[in-house]
Amino acid sequence: MRLSGGVIGFLYGGGAVSALSLPNFFPRAVRHVDLAPFEEGSFTLLPPEQAAADAQKEDQFDASKVTQPSEVGTGSMGTEAMAAGEDAAAAGTCETPAIRTEWRDLADADKKAFIDAVKCLIGKPASGNFENSHNRYEDLVWVHQQMTNEIHMVAQFLPYHRYYLSVFEAELRDQCGFEGALPWWDETKDAGNFAKAPLFTDDYFGPLPAKTEDGGTCIETGAFGGLTLHIGPGGAFTDHCLSRALDESLTAQSNSDFVSNCNSHSNYSEMESCAEMGPHAYTHNGIGAVMADVASSPGDPIFFMHHAFVDHNxxxxxxxxxxxxxxxxxxxxxxxxxxxxxxxxxxxxxKGIRPDVTVQEVMNTLGGYLCYRYNY
Structure with a gap:
């Protein structure tokens, strides 16, 4: 059954309240969604056996052909973006990098501050620049949806999503006063057991229900319980609930061996394609429902924790x-x-949320335009 309509409200205490404000003890009926619209646009998977075999092959890599920053031209594609990047970098220094901390190592107060900032962004009015976006958070989802074919299954997958994370982080700061760094989730510690990961609790991202015969399950508890999404599935703009449909046989592939096999390549393009179709794709499809839809997967806030893991790798x-x-x-x-x-x-x-930049500006996380590192 597909769910549609506007923001869902409930009667409680004589008045209508949104599902986001409904107390956790109030009983909610389980709602399921048809997974077909999400799985039609799911991620391409690389078999782990193939990744292991490829890791044993010698890459065709010529170090002399590595382009250095000083060799980058300012052709018609890059002039404007390079200028924007130079301004943003403010002399290109990174003296005090922010520390992106793994969720388990993050103080409870910092976890709450991050979750509150994301909820704040969801509560902010849309900029008005993106048709069918209902809030500032969905502005970001819209950009990802519209650019899907330009940023997936192509070599700019990694630099684009590194940039996209920085745009999200900047929006949290400027729109909602977030003062921390984007956390990340070490999925290798939870491979095959995502349901028990410390993020999926009623205090934070809500539960991770398993895929059922009835499809995916709407998330009714947690910080984002009762959330209605308006971007997706795929290229559509259809009201639907935030839903998940866990398959631990897929999340089991987000393990350290798979990551190591991808990172064993000396050639960027070999590493990138392995990473994109490997742990990255298995986590998206494994969490399922909204996260399994390539175009609109940022509709689930866990997207940003996942992509910080991909960027970390x-x-x-x-x-x-x-x-x-x-x-x-x-x-x-x-x-x-x-x-x-x-x-x-x-x-x-x-698309105007932040200045355009070049790939060069995001290659080095300590390069000036970006200024962060991971806690391990």
């Missing part, structure tokens, strides 16, 4: 060999022929 790949990996970018920026090679001056955009 990329940074871990970069760290051991910065001369060859910090600015290494290759592969294709388009899916169809004639394919275009991805370069450091390729433009990343958030």
């Amino acid at each position: 990329w940074r871990i790949w970069q760290n051991p060999d910065p001369d060859n990996r910090l600015y290494q970018i290759n592969g294709y920026s388009t899916k169809t022929d004639p394919k275009q090679s991805l370069t450091l001056d390729y433009v990343l955009t958030s």
